[in-house]
Amino acid sequence: MERRGGRPLRRRFGLAESPAPLLLAAALWIGCGSAAPPAIEPPVAPAPAAVRAATAALPSAAQQEAFLDELQERTFHYFWDLADPHTGLTPDRWPTKSFASVSATGFGLTAYPIGVERGWVTREQARQRVLHTLRFLWNAPQGPQATGVSGYRGFFYHFLVPDTGMRFEQVELSTIDTTFLLAGALFCGEYFDRDDAEEREIRDLAEKLYARVEWDWAQPNAPRVVMGWHPEKGFIDYDWRGYNEGMLVYLLALGSPTHPIAPNAWQAWTSTYHWDTFEGQEHLLFPPLFGHQYSHLWVDFRGIRDAFMRKKGIDYFENSRRATLAQRAWAIENPRKWLDLGPNVWGVSACDGPADVELPFAGETRRFATYAGRGVGPELRSEDGTLAPTAAGGSVPFAPEVAIPALMAMRAKYGENLYAKYGFLDAFNPSFRYDVPVHHGKVVPNVGWFDTDYLGIDQGPILEMIENHRTGLVWKLMRRNPHLRRGLERADFEGGWLEQTIH
Secondary structure, rough: OOEEOOOOOOOOOOOOOOOOOOOOOOEEEEEEOOOOOOEEEOOOOOHHHHHHEEEHOOOOHHHHHHHHHHHHHHHHHHHHHHHOOOOOOEEEEEEOOOOOEEEHHHHHHHHHHHHHOOOOOOOOHHHHHHHHHHHHHHOOOOOOOOOOOEEEEEEEEEEEOOOOOOEEEOEEEHHHHHHHHHHHHHHHHHHOOOHHHHHHHHHHHHHHHHOOOOOOHOOOOOOOEEEEOOOOOEOOOEEOOOOOHHHHHHHHHOOOOOOOOOOOOHHHOOOOOEEEEEEOEEEOOOOOOHOOHHHHHHOOOOOEEHHHHHHHHHOOHHHHHHHHHHHHHHHHHHOOOOEEEEEEEEEEEOOOOOEEEEEEEEEEEEEEEEOEEEEEEEOOOOOOOOOHHHHHOOOOOOOOHHHHHHHHHHHHHHHHHEEEEOOEOOEEOOOOOOOOOOOOOOOOOOOOEEEEOEEEEHHHHHHHHHHHOOOHHHHHHOOOOOOHHHHHHOOOOOOOHHHHOOO
């Protein structure tokens, strides 16, 4: 798989299509004449009393608030400091030089009003940044040609050259990344609501960008929506089928005022759901935690239900809570005896990893990977001891009583190896203590592997889901967006705030 900027161009690894293991094509480690690295033996599993003691030692409310203040501010500055000055686009990762990410730009647009409300930047500063970004996106060339454009039929390419905004190499025109970009633009349209020329322009640009997207074109296998398209070979082979981050694709496509898809697309989407029990939690499954978080950045699913969830007696918010608690329970059980996993060190999701190698661990050969769609579930175990702080950070609204202490414990335990200028670095693996070359990051002797990059699509959920937990800012403003409400209603959501008149 071709790599640029230190990670695969394709980020989703077929997660929407198949539960097959995702840590693919790891190369065998060859010692080049040297002895193989020693096997790492796991510690004795903690006794139940030790688990209870660790869980009971919770930080105070004041300590948690101070921690969240600092974490949010550091994470915000990833977007504020690093957006390209010419285009406003957000880098996929930093400090490794990389292309710009369309979805990370959507997270960046969502971040800027949070910065205003928290006092980190002024409303004027944020307004100028948002306006600059939206103007570029609206004026960037679109067309069917393979080069010299940023998108086609209103959609944008997954990755763009940061300072020009043109398509990066041969990446796909991406429905999901365009969705997250539009969600950020629509949120800014709701936030900048003053009767001011520049704020009116922000609202107008957000509306035009959304209205330009031809959602119905992206249905070669209608009623489902396709993941992407290439000018060189047409639509890719995969449609969005559930359950995963593609939920918001369908909601915005259903709510389009110009090119909507038909309501039966939602039924087609939910017909592919997988409901099961994992670690004592009965819920709608998706092994990596990011799939339980991304759509929730902009949609308040508390108390609203579609036909599927009405039958199950819960809502999607509760479903994400159960997924979070199941992952933590898996870490406490730690069936493969990875080092450090437990009640406050957990979180498996798509993230960076140390290397594509097979190495001895706990009396057997274990496969490790670089960037991969890691996850755990009753059928899928695509994990290698690598953990992502964004998994806990993006779960804060669902289970704050376990997610916030986990974040605090990981910062305290690993210090500057994991927590630095822009908050949490992308990933770490306490079990990877081998003296072998790594693709990302560094190995700290007797401590483990640590990434040295931040990833924009993992920074966004930390900042924005914590804000939703603390103030509900993004949720409250998006509840009044007529397009999102229309999409939810056409998907047959009922109850809760959808029954209220929003002004």
